[in-house]
Amino acid sequence: MESIGNDAGIRQAKTLPAASYASPAYHEREVDRVWSTQWVCIGDVLDMPAAGSWRAITVGRLPILLVRDREGELRAFLNVCRHRASPLCEPEATGSGAALTCPYHAWLYRLDGSLARAQGVGNPEGFDLADHSLKPIALATWRRWVFTHADAAAAQPNFGPLADAISAFPLESMEIAITERDERSFNWKVLLENYSENYHTPFVHPQIDTSGTHDYPMVSDGLVLYAWDRPLHPTDEAGRAMAQLQPGDAGWNAVATASTGHPYDRGSYLSVWPNLMVNVFPDAALAMWMEPTAANRTVVHRRLYTHVAADPDSVAATIAAHRLVHLQDVDICQRVQRSHDAGIDADGVLATIEERGVYWVHQHVRALNL
Ligand code: FES
Ligand SMILES: [Fe+2]
The missing domain is CATH 3.90.380.10 (Naphthalene 1,2-dioxygenase Alpha Subunit; Chain A, domain 1)
Incomplete structure (x- = not known):
């Protein structure tokens, strides 16, 4: 734990330039370096979908699908179909049911993100449903707030x-x-x-x-x-x-x-x-x-x-x-x-x-x- 009042650096510190708060180019870099690559809070646990339902959100520029399966497990995925990248549902849209159907060509995903069916796909060489699950996003909960991280393999946040x-x-x-x-x-x-x-x-x-x-x-x-x-x-x-x-x-x-x-x-x-x-x-x-x-x-x-x-x-x-x-x-x-x-x-x-x-x-x- 650091007592920041003892940090000599503050005596030489200057306020940030206006561009840090107003430049669209700076903001785009910040979206990449903070909002798309760090743990960020996405809401209270009560904002999360109920069992058997889902909701699409956007964090930075990441389209995210929050899904709670029927057993109550909350998961997050990229809201991007593994076929030709259609969103599975629109931002802020919600839905519920036994499975998610892509609106473009009706590939069907289970609530755990696995691909259940790719109707009409024919016989692409080496195609395996198991290789086409929705891409996961990391989730964490601290007290009653939920956080996401784009990297599914990210270590859990350490709030110290x-x-x-x-x-x-x-x-x-x-x-x-x-x-x-x-x-x-x-x-x-x-x-x-x-x-x-x-x-x-x-x-x-x-x-x-x-x-x-x-x-x-x-x-x-x-x-x-x-x-x-x-x-x-x-x-x-x-x-x-x-x-x-x-x-x-x-x-x-x-x-x-x-x-x-x-x-x-x-x-x-x-x-x-x-x-x-x-x-x-x-x-x-x-x-x-x-x-x-x-x-x-x-x-x-x-x-x-x-x-x-x-x-x-x-x-x-x-x-x-x-x-x-x-x-x-x-x-x-x-x-x-x-x-x-x-x-x-x-x-x-x-x-x-x-x-x-x-x-x-x-x-x-x-x-x-x-
Ligand atoms: S883009 Fe989803 S089924 Fe084609
Ligand atoms: Fe205030």
Whole structure:
């Protein structure tokens, strides 16, 4: 685990050039180097097809077919017929049944991707149905989120020890309070940077009381950046413990799950490179994942989770607070994107404490060598 505030590099760091957020050519390279060749989040487990059904999605430029067989096993394949490359179904289309039929020449695939029949194919030399299964895509699940990787042989993603910092939160048993999908006018990194710093909070979200927290502790390890609220003047035992503890210390989980009755006064914040952002509060959790559609367009998916049997009034208040904060973030991100679209480099420095998370984003971006 790395305490990024101690990294001397941030003192020399500069903000990224506008082209990183606005150039179509840069975006195309990024699609190749990130969205088509790294683990990316594709959704909540509840977004996945039910047994005996399928759904087509696009990740980067990869057409993917998510299929759950009748036994409940979820698989992912390239949504490309092994005959002459017709998609088996259109993007976002869903279907169900015992088998998938290609719409072009009716080759028939089982739900495990194997080719069951190639009607009318005649007698091509050496032809064997077993050589023409759909090409698989790797899948992984962490907590309640599903990830894909284009390389079927890719090692499972290693989110490292910081992913365990929220292991005590009962995310899997929470209910979804809102499901939202919006296409926004900004590059995906603008939102990831915004999410990874608290510097803007007093100015963009004046209604959030930040006086009780101070200088977010923030650590990173590989794919995960983790920050958490820490009381500035702890007045009780739990607060004192929280001010001292680090993720992984004995007692961390007990403190991290202690309910205070105030949903927004203790939070854990995870950025999972490249496209998942997770907030966990004692009373609610939020996940956002992104799907870039162009250099300056990004689909943002959001799920707000609350506890089963939570008081409806407090759920309504949590939803309203979340929507307000999110729209404030969207607004500033879209305004920043206008400067990027105008091709103007800010050429700025980073705040050495407050923008450690932005530096973490930039380190990942620079490592791509685009
Ligand atoms: S392209 Fe699918 S059956 Fe021909
Ligand atoms: Fe914000």
